[in-house]
Amino acid sequence: NAGVTQTPKFRVLKTGQSMTLLCAQDMNHEYMYWYRQDPGMGLRLIHYSVGEGTTAKGEVPDGYNVSRLKKQNFLLGLESAAPSQTSVYFCASSRFWETQYFGPGTRLLVL
Amino acid sequence: SQQGEEDPQALSIQEGENATMNCSYKTSINNLQWYRQNSGRGLVHLILIRSNEREKHSGRLRVTLDTSKKSSSLLITASRAADTASYFCATDAGANFGNEKLTFGTGTRLTIIP
Numbered sequence: 001n002a003g004v005t006q007t008p009k010f011r012v013l014k015t016g017q018s019m020t021l022l023c024a025q026d027m028n029h030e031y032m033y034w035y036r037q038d039p040g041m042g043l044r045l046i047h048y049s050v051g052e053g054t055t056a057k058g059e060v061p062d063g064y065n066v067s068r069l070k071k072q073n074f075l076l077g078l079e080s081a082a083p084s085q086t087s088v089y090f091c092a093s094s095r096f097w098e099t100q101y102f103g104p105g106t107r108l109l110v111l
Numbered sequence: 112s113q114q115g116e117e118d119p120q121a122l123s124i125q126e127g128e129n130a131t132m133n134c135s136y137k138t139s140i141n142n143l144q145w146y147r148q149n150s151g152r153g154l155v156h157l158i159l160i161r162s163n164e165r166e167k168h169s170g171r172l173r174v175t176l177d178t179s180k181k182s183s184s185l186l187i188t189a190s191r192a193a194d195t196a197s198y199f200c201a202t203d204a205g206a207n208f209g210n211e212k213l214t215f216g217t218g219t220r221l222t223i224i225p
Contacts, residue, residue: 042199092153096161099144
């Protein structure tokens with residue numbers, strides 16, 4: 001099993017550009033999450049999903065959109081990137097609540 | 112807002128010593144979890160302790176939970192160089208708000224000196 005994978009691993013964007021981060025899990029987990037990690041801030045929840053076709057806002061949802069069309073995939077979109085969105089993005093999944101399994105992260109730099 | 116706050120922010124110890132880090136949180140919880148993050152990697156789950164448990168062990172890890180003080184501690188015994196990492200506590204939203212979401216603290220950076 002690959003677990004949780006994230007694509008791409010690193011990306012540089014210019015302000016105003018858009019992009020989509022892909023998260024895939026092969027553990028048949030119901031719940032999936034997108035976090036961002038900034039120095040000194042810990043992990044902050046952006047959006048999450050409790051099942052295929054569902055999404056919900058987390059702590060810092062502004063500037064991001066998500067979709068969960070397939071159970072195994074959770075996409076995070078940035079419609080118009082801003083320098084404040086420079087961060088490391090982590091995807092995680094869990095069977096229901098409790099233990100979350102994390103991907104390796106995507107480093108995003110917005111110039 | 113951060114539910115969990117770890118203390119200390121950074122800790123350096125000699126290999127073989129024990130390392131203790133603490134987590135405080137603000138509201139009632141169902142479960143508290145500890146995760147480890149090696150530099151540049153994703154988080155890895157270490158241990159979960161439920162609100163009705165006071166202590167839990169897993170290998171060299173010992174976790175305690177004091178719900179009256181809203182605090183938890185993680186003890187790593189006989190530390191090894193490979194234990195060098197950041198450690199995060201994570202709490203759910205408690206009985207009234209469900210536990211599908213976790214809130215992570217800012218972490219303790221542990222350095223083991225060979």
